[in-house]
Amino acid sequence: AIxxxxxxxxxxxxxxxxxxxxxxxxxxxxFANPRKSGIIAINLDDNDYLIGAEITNxxxxxxxxxxxxxxxxxxxxxxxxMGRATRGVRGMKLAAKQQVLSLLIADDDKQTVLVATENGxxxxxxxxxxxxxxxxxxxxxxxAVSERNGLVVAAKLVNDEDEIMLITTGGVLIRTxxxxxxxxxxxxxxxxxxxxxxxxxxxxxxxxxxxxEEDIAE
Numbered sequence: 001a002i003x004x005x006x007x008x009x010x011x012x013x014x015x016x017x018x019x020x021x022x023x024x025x026x027x028x029x030x031f032a033n034p035r036k037s038g039i040i041a042i043n044l045d046d047n048d049y050l051i052g053a054e055i056t057n058x059x060x061x062x063x064x065x066x067x068x069x070x071x072x073x074x075x076x077x078x079x080x081x082m083g084r085a086t087r088g089v090r091g092m093k094l095a096a097k098q099q100v101l102s103l104l105i106a107d108d109d110k111q112t113v114l115v116a117t118e119n120g121x122x123x124x125x126x127x128x129x130x131x132x133x134x135x136x137x138x139x140x141x142x143x144a145v146s147e148r149n150g151l152v153v154a155a156k157l158v159n160d161e162d163e164i165m166l167i168t169t170g171g172v173l174i175r176t177x178x179x180x181x182x183x184x185x186x187x188x189x190x191x192x193x194x195x196x197x198x199x200x201x202x203x204x205x206x207x208x209x210x211x212x213e214e215d216i217a218e
Contacts, residue, residue, distance in 0.1 A: 001016075001052055001054075003054070005028065009028065010027065010028075010029055011057065013025045013026060013028055013055070013057075013058060013076075014028055014053055014054070014055060015056045015060075015103070015105065016103075017064055017100055018042075018051060018100065019049050019050075019051050019099040020045065020048040021064070021090055021091050021092040021094050021099075021100050022087065022089065022091060023062070023064070023079055023088055023135070024079070024082055024087070025076065025079045025080070026081065026082055026084055027081060030083065030084050031084075039084065041053075042084070042086070042088060043086060044087075051100055051101060051103060054105045056076055056105055058076060058077070059076060059077065060105050061073060061105070061106040061108075061109070061127075062074055062075070062079070062103070062105065062106075063104035063105075063113065063130075064092045064100050064102070064104075064139070065101060065115065065152065066092065066099060066100050066101065066139075066152065067098055067099055067152045067153070068095055068098040068145055068152070069143045069149075069152050070095075070139040070140065071130060071142035072091070072133050072134075072137055072139030073131070074132060074134050075132070078135040079091070089135070089136075090136045091135055091136065092137070092138070092139060093136060093138045101152065101153070101155070102156070104155065104156070105157075106157055109128040110126065110127070111159060112125060112127065112158055112159070113126075113142065113155060113156075113157060114155065114156045114157075114158045114178065114181065115142050115143045115154075115155045115190070116154045116155070116193055116205050117143065117145070117149040117152050117153060117190070118150035118152075118153045118201045118202050119150040119201070119202070120192060120193055120201075120202050121150075121189060121190040122143070122181065122190045122191070123182060123183070123184040124182065124183045125142065125183065125184060125185065130142070140186060141186050142155070143188070144188060144190075146189060148189060149189055149190065153201075153205075154202075154204045156207055158178045160178060160179040161179070162177075164176060164205050164206065164207055165206050165208055166193060166194045167202070167203045167205070167206070168194065168196060168201065168203055169200055169201045169202075169203050170196075170200045172197075176193075181193065
């Protein structure tokens with residue numbers, strides 16, 4: 001993960017999540033004096049790895065999404081502050097062979113959660129339609145995982161004015177407007193986001209960040 005930091009102030013944290021469902025919150029100030037060789041941010045269990053890190057204010061809403069189509073939503077306050085050289089706590093309880101693939105930091109429940117599957121299907125669901133299931137639970141269904149859909153490969157918090165890029169394993173990139181993707185209930189299978197070729201899978205989705213024309217001119 002790459003984070004842009006303007007100031008290492010006392011009111012913000014780095015919130016981390018791992019593939020096996022562990023989460024951790026560490027004060028931003030603990031990273032103010034890095035070494036050339038790097039510093040420890042989190043201790044990981046065997047076969048675990050970091051899937052995301054974001055800057056939070058201590059009062060954000062946290063959403064974890066698994067490749068099995070589940071999402072857990074809880075308050076950041078449920079995770080106590082820890083030092084750098086610690087493991088963290090359970091953020092999401094996972095079924096066998098499942099893993100967390102997305103860490104989402106929400107500002108309000110009016111945003112929509114865009115979930116995409118490996119076979120090119122997906123949907124948007126308003127965050128308010130999810131319930132606060134609490135830290136350490138399996139969460140609720142975000143999208144139906146089926147033979148048609150395949151596993152979840154990506155999840156993003158989006159707004160109507162956003163645009164996203166869909167990326168396939170075959171190297172194809174397609175740009176689309178979020179408002180063109182239907183909002184559907186949590187337990188539905190979704191709609192076609194991209195038509196895939198034989199043997200091709202959807203690799204991921206990314207939000208497009210527009211640059212001001214003035215910045216480009218400079």
